[in-house]
Amino acid sequence: MTFEAGDVHAVAGENGAGKSTLMKILSGVIGDYDGTLEIDGTVRRFSSIRDAERDGVFLVPQELNIVPELRVGEYLFLNREPQRWGFVDSKTLWTDTAYWLDVFKLHVSPVARMGDLSTHEQQLVSIGRAMTQGVKVLILDEPTASLTERETELLFDRIADLHLHGVTTIYISHRLHEFERIANVVTVMRDGSIVDHFRLERGGDTTRRVIHSMVGRNLVDMYPKVPTAVGAPMLELEGYMLANPEPKRQPTVRGVDLTIRAGEVVGIFGLLGSGAFALARSIFGAYSGAVTGKVKIKGVSTRIGNPRDAIRQGVAYLPAERKRDGLIVAHSIESNMALAALARFSRNGFIDRRLELQSIQQYVASLRVKCHSAEQSIRELSGGNQQKVVAAKWLLTDPEIFVLEEPTRGVDVNARIEFYELINTLTSAGKAILLVSTDLPEILGMADRILVMCEGRIIREWKRGEATEELVMIHAAGEHEVAA
């Protein structure tokens, strides 16, 4: 794979296709790989981000690494401040900053605090930080995920200017329609290898071609879906709205009506910023903004204000960020599994160890958690086994409604199939499942109904078997009006 000077090179692919891993290697985050990496014709091996930056490779991640308390100029020259006799030469600092801000056509003061800038401005300053350090290869990971349309346009103008400076831009995005606007070259990845690579020409339908290359896999083997009889409604949302926790922003979810019935798997597909994950989190009472609208569980109107309410109502939640939200990594399998169900195991205020251990062992065995013993630390388990522990934690609370977020992210193929079989077992026992995922084949393979969210709304629904990856992707990318 070659990236040429001055190009804006778009990289597309589904989650898990290997985009981020590749970019992490290029930017020095991952230092352990086979093969060679050449820059300007010489072989390089980056073992740290510093190495990569020294050779002019910069990554601007999706979650910006800004320091909110610093002023724009201080951040722009962080760790390489202009000096005079060992002191920061503030005159040079501010004039240089002003010069660079002018180059980016950014109308902010060099002494403004980074935290006071909008996301879009922060992003441009981050790009500027790379520019002032002699960037040759700039990697932008989903830069437009949190931007408004206008801000996106402004960012694209700046990216277009970059090639005048001889900078190669690698642009990663799920928003395929953006490619035509800014990219010269597109590469599509699937399952860790490159499946398509082409230069953009006028008149070609880029979005279609990219989607076509991204998809295409045998769904039957991977997704052992067993259809079950659908029963009474378990969870109903009506006119459901989620305010954005950050002030002066569009609501994250605006007006969603959703019903999940017993024995049913409802799959929601939505790109970052579509509100799908906020919706999932809010059903468990863990959303940070204001929630409005009607919620009914088993036909009874209710309000879920915090995770405790949710658990009491029989809701379980497998978070996408497993290590951050779902597990206590330094603790053992058994203390993680028992956590949500401790009240069930206690008698007269003390834990009944026999009951606790028996229940835990039962799930270690039935979910086939691979471990030496239940006292082993979570840290030592693979992603798939960690996810099984999270699943067991919730199964022990005997819930009726499961909210699954990216349940198989970072889970190997075998454990994935085991996990899907678990979903089958749950639905045949009459549980309701909400599956929110950016893994499109997973949604198509496992859900009875497939919903697409875009900009806080459910914009389309299909029955199982009616949707294709192409269709869903076009709607999720907000392209359906064009495509129709």
Next chain:
Amino acid sequence: MTNSPSLVAPEVTSVSATPRLTLANILSQSRFRLIPMIAVLIFIWIVLEMLTGGLFLSARNLTNLSGQVAITAVLAAGAVLVMVPGYIDLSLGATVAASAVVAAFASTVYGFGFWPTVLVTIGFGVVLGFWHAYWIAWMHVPSFIVTLASLLAIRGVSLVITNAETISPSMDLLVISDASLPPLGSIVVLLGMWLIFSLLQWREWRAQVSAGVPASFKILVLLPAVSVGAVSFLGMIIAANYRGIPLPVAIVLAVVAITGGVLRYTPFGRRLYAVGGNRQAALLAGIDIRKHITVVFAAMGALYGVAGLMLVARLSSAPPTAGQGLELNVIAAAVIGGTSLMGGRGTVAGAVIGAVLMESLANGMSLMNLPSSYQSIAVGLVLLFAVYVDVRGRGSRGDD
């Protein structure tokens, strides 16, 4: 700028680590972490015994040492309660001294009897505890700051109330440090505690076996029962030969049994570990963090009162400036005993051993007529070394 950067992408192979079961791994598990600590403690005792020419392990000095250890140990047990969910209490020096002042005031100025004085003092401590809980759990001020503020402010309050004068408690309060359980009663208490401990270990083993865990009777029951049995047997011999268990030691045993029992055997205790291990995950598992923290700081407050009573009895006076630097000694004892400053890890038993270790060094060195400056040097180095060994044993740079 006419450079032409070109990148050739590498292939990726994933490397999976396989966990190994080595002796170091086994010893680093929480339930075995105490064994090397006890070994170090015994080693230090033997060295001190030799250096002091047999003075250190005399029954008289051990009783004296136990009085010194008791206050630190009671507070260290509370510190574990606070530190396991990831908080800290820096106020001890001032709040304990203030509790001592309250005890002295209640018994002499207001002429309260023994039990009313005890109740008023512990009640005062609990109020301080709720004060901390209010600012930490409701107002979201970091515990470090809230208790640091108390360290400064409460000390000032004590000085104002007493006009910076030392007041003495009534004589009946001195019982707390002078009395001891009768020898026979002491033996019964120690025997009973050992039996309960062994029974609980045995029940744990039975529970594991019934769940199909290949649990080892030797490791889970025999080893702990024999080692704890040996310690309580030694305690029985000393108690029988001298004058029974001193009351401060009995208080320590009670506090350790309660706090240790709560941490280990109740859902409440388990949840504290979860809060310290990963606050976000604990919240998403439905844990009411605010409620738990309030209880923890209220309990810590009760221990201010208990420690204050022990302090006023031991000094037979309540100087408002007493207990300077106590908070750091207590935190050091908890940390030496394997409690993590980041939360999620720690045992009461470890903290008590940590307290014994620190006070043994201080006591032994004063028996050798070394100035107290040398004691701080020794304690500081022990703290550094103990944490280093712990970090190394876990084979990681902190927890993630």
